[in-house]
Amino acid sequence: MAQTAQFPADAVRPALAVDIVALTVRSRRLSVLLVRRLLEPFRGRLALPGGFALPGESPRQAAIRELAEEAGVAPPGHLEQLRTYGPEDRDPRGPVVSVAHLLLAPAWGDLASGGDAAAAAWVDVAAARGLAFDHDRILADGLERARAKLEYSALALAFIPAEFTIAQLRAVYEAVWGAALDARNFSRKILGSGIIQPAGLAGPGRPGRPARLFRVAPGLDPASAALNPPIIRPA
Amino acid sequence: MAQTAQFPADAVRPALAVDIVALTVRSRRLSVLLVRRLLEPFRGRLALPGGFALPGESPRQAAIRELAEEAGVAPPGHLEQLRTYGPEDRDPRGPVVSVAHLLLAPAWGDLASGGDAAAAAWVDVAAARGLAFDHDRILADGLERARAKLEYSALALAFIPAEFTIAQLRAVYEAVWGAALDARNFSRKILGSGIIQPAGLAGPGRPGRPARLFRVAPGLDPASAALNPPIIRPA
DNA sequence: CGATGTTACCGTCACTATGACAGTAATCAC
DNA sequence: GTGATTACTGTCATAGTGACGGTAACATCG
Numbered sequence: 262m263a264q265t266a267q268f269p270a271d272a273v274r275p276a277l278a279v280d281i282v283a284l285t286v287r288s289r290r291l292s293v294l295l296v297r298r299l300l301e302p303f304r305g306r307l308a309l310p311g312g313f314a315l316p317g318e319s320p321r322q323a324a325i326r327e328l329a330e331e332a333g334v335a336p337p338g339h340l341e342q343l344r345t346y347g348p349e350d351r352d353p354r355g356p357v358v359s360v361a362h363l364l365l366a367p368a369w370g371d372l373a374s375g376g377d378a379a380a381a382a383w384v385d386v387a388a389a390r391g392l393a394f395d396h397d398r399i400l401a402d403g404l405e406r407a408r409a410k411l412e413y414s415a416l417a418l419a420f421i422p423a424e425f426t427i428a429q430l431r432a433v434y435e436a437v438w439g440a441a442l443d444a445r446n447f448s449r450k451i452l453g454s455g456i457i458q459p460a461g462l463a464g465p466g467r468p469g470r471p472a473r474l475f476r477v478a479p480g481l482d483p484a485s486a487a488l489n490p491p492i493i494r495p496a
Numbered sequence: 497m498a499q500t501a502q503f504p505a506d507a508v509r510p511a512l513a514v515d516i517v518a519l520t521v522r523s524r525r526l527s528v529l530l531v532r533r534l535l536e537p538f539r540g541r542l543a544l545p546g547g548f549a550l551p552g553e554s555p556r557q558a559a560i561r562e563l564a565e566e567a568g569v570a571p572p573g574h575l576e577q578l579r580t581y582g583p584e585d586r587d588p589r590g591p592v593v594s595v596a597h598l599l600l601a602p603a604w605g606d607l608a609s610g611g612d613a614a615a616a617a618w619v620d621v622a623a624a625r626g627l628a629f630d631h632d633r634i635l636a637d638g639l640e641r642a643r644a645k646l647e648y649s650a651l652a653l654a655f656i657p658a659e660f661t662i663a664q665l666r667a668v669y670e671a672v673w674g675a676a677l678d679a680r681n682f683s684r685k686i687l688g689s690g691i692i693q694p695a696g697l698a699g700p701g702r703p704g705r706p707a708r709l710f711r712v713a714p715g716l717d718p719a720s721a722a723l724n725p726p727i728i729r730p731a
Numbered sequence: 732c733g734a735t736g737t738t739a740c741c742g743t744c745a746c747t748a749t750g751a752c753a754g755t756a757a758t759c760a761c
Numbered sequence: 762g763t764g765a766t767t768a769c770t771g772t773c774a775t776a777g778t779g780a781c782g783g784t785a786a787c788a789t790c791g
């Protein structure tokens with residue numbers, strides 16, 4: 262029992278990693294950001310973006326850095342911790358604890374190559390199977406989290422740009438839930454929720470009556486704002 | 497680039513720990529299981545039960561083992577991962593990643609001493625402040641998770657024994673939320689939700705009309721069953 | 732120019748869920 | 762018995778819900 266406290270000698274010290282489930286909605290379909298691995302293990306397989314944390318980094322900082330390296334930009338949107346996996350039976354190289362994160366963001370296009378992975382790409386979630394490591398399960402957990410959060414929070418707003426139409430917002434719900442929603446009832450609920458504010462009229466250019474534009478209500482944080490009453494996903 | 501894949505040389509390897517926010521309801525008050533630390537750092541301070549993971553252990557297994565060591569029993573109730581904290585600025589001995597867990601359970605009495613902590617004890621959450629490490633924050637996160645989960649899931653059932661009265665179940669909600677609920681409306685909602693099943697009549701012994709006993713509906717898992725419609729906490 | 736198709740928006744209606752509250756039933760203590 | 766205590770049942774006005782019919786404003790085509 263030394264006076265200066267030390268770790269127990271037998272403390273487990275796994276490598277610390279992060280993985281990111283980055284979701285977006287492209288042309289009415291839910292997509293996830295994937296990279297192709299250039300190194301072993303699982304070389305050539307698709308995987309979630311991620312990697313090992315650097316000294317002094319928090320998992321959140323590591324997630325942001327990895328996204329910047331593998332996707333070329335400081336990620337927009339909403340980033341939150343998903344859950345933690347490991348350390349056993351995840352990586353043939355040894356014990357790894359991975360703190361998975363969930364990013365909900367508008368689609369961005371500058372997908373650069375970097376790090377130990379080829380250029381990242383958006384992949385339809387329905388086609389994202391057979392991923393490296395335990396990433397199939399992490400993706401499934403991230404999808405379920407996203408689907409559940411849309412019911413009771415304003416997080417659908419994280420998927421779209423600052424100005425948007427109600428149809429765009431509805432398309433987010435329909436893509437994430439994979440179900441059609443009644444446009445009229447959806448408008449009523451969103452407009453009555455107070456989370457959005459009129460922002461002019463959308464310019465013409467497409468057939469049909471021009472839609473009204475909206476933006477997030479001032480002082481409202483989509484990440485923490487509760488949706489009241491909620492919008493429940495259909496069975 | 498060796499053919500046999502290895503970890504990056506500069507991979508961070510923090511110690512892996514678990515902490516447990518173990519909540520229960522005792523005499524209509526929400527309580528958390530705390531231990532008094534016998535070793536540095538934070539010697540003498542109250543802390544959440546927890547400790548370092550052993551080789552080959554999952555965080556969940558480590559949480560169950562630590563609860564058994566510090567509280568004397570294999571914990572009943574519902575155990576889930578809460579979130580992960582660290583690795584920086586948590587422990588003066590160095591970087592520690594702690595995977596916090598949330599346990600919702602009926603109160604149990606065999607609180608034994610063990611490990612590097614004095615006997616565990618149930619403490620009213622309103623009095624649980626000034627904990628060691630970042631445990632004040634972990635406790636706050638666990639409380640918020642528990643309060644939110646009671647709205648949309650059947651997890652309140654994890655707090656009470658197999659057979660219970662509706663008043664007991666309502667007492668769980670009132671203790672966790674710190675708010676009074678209308679007994680008549682609560683009964684209507686719970687009975688209409690289909691999550692419980694009649695199980696006879698409570699024996700007399702106390703003043704008042706004897707209450708009906710209920711048990712969890714067959715085939716229903718309180719951890720995953722959705723409460724529909726939800727029971728929203730009052731503002 | 733008008734006809735047609737497309738998209739967005741507005742309103743109605745029956746039904747359900749909700750909060751608030753009044754009243755009844757069954758026990759215990761005395 | 763009386764009163765106190767706890768449990769249970771029912772009512773009612775109002776808000777929220779899903780389903781759906783109709784109207785408004787654009788583009789494109791003949």
